[in-house]
Amino acid sequence: MFFNSLSGRFLLLTIVFVMLAEVLIFVPSVARFRADYLQERLELAQLASLALLATPDDMITQELADELLENAEVLNIVLRRNEMRELILSKPLNAPISDTYDLRDAGALTLVRDAIIVFFPSEEKIIRVIGRPIKGAGLEIETTQYLMPLRDAMIEYGRNIFFLSLLISVISSAMLFFAVRSLLVRPIRRLVGNMTRYRDNPEDATRVIKPDSKVIELRAAQDTLQDLQTQLTAHLKQKERLAQLGEAVAKINHDLRNVLTTTQLLTDRIEMVEDPVVARIAPKLMKSLDRAIKLCENTLSFGKAEEPAPEITRFPLVGLVSEVIEGEGLRLNGDGIKIGMEIADGVDVSADREQMFRVIGNLVGNARQAILASGRDGEITVKAKSTDTGTEILVSDTGPGIPERAQEKLFQPFQGSVRKGGTGLGLAIAAEIVRGHGGTLKLAETSIFGTSFRIFLPVQTKPE
Ligand SMILES: Nc1ncnc2c1ncn2[C@@H]1O[C@H](COP(=O)(O)OP(=O)(O)OP(=O)(O)O)[C@@H](O)[C@H]1O
Ligand SMILES: [Mg+2]
Known part of the structure; x- marks a missing residue:
């Protein structure tokens, strides 16, 4: 449906708004037209009545009076020049006067109301109009005239205004329609077109x-x-x-x-x-x-x-860490790196031994690689202690610290590595395994003096 489109809606709304604006202009301007029309008749009547002044006794023949009245397009004229003197041009009326309009003090509302009334009667009427003579030529001027010529003129004027409004609204709606099309509709279509093209092959x-x-x-x-x-x-x-x-x-x-x-x-x-x-x-x-x-x-x-679910057993940590250190030690050949541990004999953990081997192996391995890459000597220490809630294992080194770039996505697979030849999986694997045990693996601290990772393994409550 055209009127459900953006351009259609705009077209419809513009026509409605412009017509509304025109109605608001239409009524007062028709009222103004009527007032001007009547005022013009009064002025013509005033001019006609002045012919009487040329006569010594304010008297003229009936033929001349009729001609003057006809020129002014009125039936009767009374011009009160002062308290004493009145100039009168008249001919007999064939109907009574039905309404009187006083233009002297008519406000805007009265003018609008009187203008609207004019549109209703369909048969001929005689109205009386009272006004003020121009140029101070008297106190008051009064005419009687037929209503129909005024009504016809007003209808003609109204029709003209109506068609003009229609023309304006059609032109402005069309302009807006094209503006909306080029400013909104076309760009939106292009946007949708792009989305569709992208959707077909987002890679x-x-x-x-x-x-x-x-x-x-x-x-x-x-x-x-x-x-x-x-x-x-x-x-x-x-x-x-x-x-x-x-x-x-x-x-x-x-x-x-x-x-x-x-x-x-x-x-x-x-x-x-x-x-x-x-x-x-x-x-x-x-x-x-x-x-x-x-x-x-x-x-x-x-x-x-994903890592498989851990097979939990209870074992002494010292044995496991010794194995890791022994394995890592095999990779050192006089590199100036010392690997040691500070773990009391009684520290046992409940965990999957193979998985924990990989966790500590990865952490110690990373530390060894970092120290090696720095070209300096260094130490790696694995410490552990039992607490009320579980076991805390700290893997510390005196290496160069983790580069800032690596810190942002340290535990995300394939993201954390800045090491040449590194895949960025080690810490991700270690963290996942620890999480699988209900524990946490965190970077405890890192600086140019070294790095520590802290593993926390909670006490395992065996399922019944
Ligand atoms: N102890 C550490 N000292 C300095 N940098 C470290 C340390 N541990 C990790 N890093 C940094 O964090 C990065 C990510 O480590 P991770 O173990 O996840 O990946 P990797 O060692 O680069 O590759 P992979 O372990 O998969 O072979 C490393 O590239 C290294 O830059
Ligand atoms: Mg690694």
């Missing part, structure tokens, strides 16, 4: 809107839409990358498990070698391989990025 960055409007409100809408589309496109691309990565990881995982299993079989053989060094190393190698295989299997069996 195509060339379809993001390019704001160009000079109208402030439209420009704001375009800018917001541009932001929205840019963010959405970036998110979709990121998702796409993650999906591809996920697939790649699953494939690698699948074959890696086979490779590791072969390595495990070979290690089994090595265990049989009767060499004291081999005997010491082989069990550790087996354990490492075990861990790697389990990790592959878990990832494959869950088939998603």
